[in-house]
Amino acid sequence: MALSKTPYRGTRDFFPEQMRLRNYIFSKMAEVSELFAYEPYDGPLLEEIELYRAKSGEELINEQVYNFVDRGEREVAIRPEMTPTVARMVAQIHREVSKPLRWYAIPNLMRYEKPQKGRLREFWQYNADIFGAPENLGDLEIIQLAIAIMKSFGATNEHFEILINSRRFVDYVFAGPINLSPEMTKKLYKLIDKKNKMPAEKFSAEVQQITSDPKKAEIFEKYVSLSSMKDIETFFKETYSGANQEEDFAKSLKPLMTLFSQLESLGFKDFIKFDPSIVRGLDYYTDVVFEIFDKHPENRRAIAGGGAYANLLAIFGETPLPGIGFGMGEVPLTDFLTTHKLIPSFAKQDVQLLIGYLDASAEKTALTVANALRSGGVKVEVLLGEAKPKKIFSHSDKKEPHFLLMLGSDEVSTNEVQLKDLKTKAVHKINLSDVDKMIATIKGSR
Ligand code: HAM
DSSP states (O other), X not given: OOOOOSOSTTOOOOOHHHHHHHHHHHHHHHHHHXXXXXXXXXXXXXXXXXXXXXXXXHIIIIIIOEEEEOTTSOEEEEOSOSHHHHHHHHHHHTTTSOSOEEEEEOOEEEOOOOOBTXXXXXXXXXXXXXXXXXXXXXXXXXXHHHHHHHHHTTOOTTTEEEEEEEHHHHHHHHHTTSOOOHHHHHHHHHHHHTGGGSOHHHHHHHHHHHHOSHHHHHHHHHHHTOOSHHHHHHHHHHHOOSSOHHHHHHHHTXXXXXXXXXXXXXXXXXXXXXXXXXXOSOTTOOSEEEEEEEOSGGGOOEEEEEEEESSGGGGGTOOOOOEEEEEEEHHHHHHHXXXXXXXXXXXXXXXXXXXXXXXXXXXXXXXXXXXXXXXTTOOEEEXXXXXXXXXXXXXXXXXXXXEEEEEOHHHHHHOEEEEEETTTOOEEEEETTOHHHHHHHHHHOO
């Protein structure tokens, strides 16, 4: 029986058009990262599974990771995320390097998920992380970087928003005013993380069940209705019952409020919003957490997610080094860009010049000119094999190069050629030995 031509479920073949789009997306991400002085890194595709067991959370380990036992009896996993790898790498060198450390990568990851809009099994995820930044300033920078990346694709605050919360604040609310045990807190975290994916009544019923007290459920309902920094400050004051209000406020809420006021003063007010339902599914986050959301009602999903983690290096026996970062998948990003018509066309290959030759005697000249032009940075395709004008034109119609050069025995003997600009229809008469003029003509036109 013949084998299937389709790729494994949830993975993709990238044909040239899709590959051009992918390269475009990655190059924008890299360009903006470099503008923010982030350095590139990468890690291995396989890691020992313990790396993810330590801090990534049950869902990732129990439901999503691709793992197997290798020939040496070690249990390994295909990377489902990059954060544990980057933490492992930073743990090796952080003592010797000056901080903060700013790194970015665009790895392919695998998660055993049900393939659906925005979610596949193999996907590429842009990651940016900053380690060892002074308090508050890492958050501030990483969110600006996330906005700059979105803007580099032409997106504005009309297209997307960054929903922000803080685990310090959520921890405080759950342990303080709602007064839940750590086990119940964990359950409630999981429930909030799924809030937007379930009907409101089901959500409320599950909240009642976890809190098992109408008063606690009422405080919780109040918490999930908070929508601004002013709201949460009032909520804090109204529900506070401890003995060190100032200290608890400074610990649980001040960093978040500082982040909002700094972002606002830098002109990013219209990009950010407090959202109590953002808690993030991964266990290692300890502080600010955020997600970038599409504002389009038909594509209301997360394009990126991230947060701050204070203790990730501790799993390698290292002293704490706080980090904050985010991951942005190219799958939801592409959906977002498509929804808002922000993707340029990649249907056609970018060939600047097509050279065709009418008889075999012109072949060597065609190949020599092509190489000379390529050395000058011109993208040249040679139509291989002698061809009649009709065939050259028909190939040219399909490929749509910017310029066309046809060589025959006359051109070879006189050295005079006609370089045709297929966009403007202009014809440039050039001597074949004047390569610089040809390069200037091709590169100078748009
Ligand atoms: P995450 O929320 O699991 O976080 O993933 C972040 C982003 O990766 C998502 O918002 C989405 O864009 C993309 N993504 C996740 N799963 C899939 C999938 N199955 N198919 C396509 N895209 C997907 C993390 O992975 C954290 N490690 C991010 C981070 C970096 N936190 C700090 N630094």
